Amino acid sequence: MGSSVVIDQTLDRQTFATAVLEASHDRPVLVDFFATWCGPCQLLKPILEKLAQEYDLTLAKVDIDQYPDLATQYHVDGVPDVRLVVAGEVKPGFVGMLPEPQLRELLGQWGLRSSLETAIALVETLVADKRYPEAKVQFDHLFDRYPGHGAVAIAAARFLLQIQKPEDALQILRTIEVGDSPHYEKAQGLKGLAELHALALAPVDGSEETTGELAQAFSRGAQSAVAGDYDTALKTFLEIVGRDRKFRNDGARKAMVTLFDCLGPDHDLTQTYRKRLMQTLY
Structure with a gap:
């Protein structure tokens, strides 16, 4: 799982190079340049911490007021400013607040996959191979590990449709709430498909x-x-x-x-x- 590192005023450039640049050879590092007075920074913080855990990233937080030299070195003009560091290379990221779905899309563009996405891909392979008992066991593990996660519910509903259990699929899809975007939109489409399955049966x-x-x-x-x-x-x-x-x-x-x-x-x-x-x- 990912970890979080707070970069404060005691850090010099050499320490940053060790804690971030060198460490990125073992695990990608998200660098979050922020300020305590910045509202969007505070909104973004818990999302980045959550994604760092899911994607097995190190999250390095740099307070630009406490350490302005680093902000100057990396040409930080506004906050929040988030960069990705991989194999010692600092890649351009984004400035400002992004909603979680767009952040996940960006991480995918960077070639990163979360532990959840990896697990779902594995279970979907089992379903495609019609290894249904093994898929059922894996879904049980996913529900235990990621309770209430819309992506798990969507994948499970598709599995239930494939094994001709549309009513069970509908029951799971109803657990996805309106505020869970984009899973809610996908759930609405799958609900209709589940109803068609029920009619066909x-x-x-x-x-x-x-x-x-x-x-x-x-x-x-x-x-x-x-x-x-x-x-x-x-x-x-x-x-x-x-x-x-x-x-x-x-x-x-x-x-x-x-x-x-x-x-x-x-x-x-x-x-x-x-x-x-x-x-x-x-």
């Missing part, structure tokens, strides 16, 4: 809603979505919208919107079928 009760021609088409669309054949699923749901938009309380259109959310706004299928849906509706 629903028993036939003999009613028109489950045995009629449109019902059979809707079931085929849901099954295509479950199988990951989103093109066929969207095409099927679009045909239902064109024939009877009121079927299942506008269910086909809602299913298409769910798949758009899962695919993302920039996906080719989203752009193609969103345009076709608008043409069909209007």
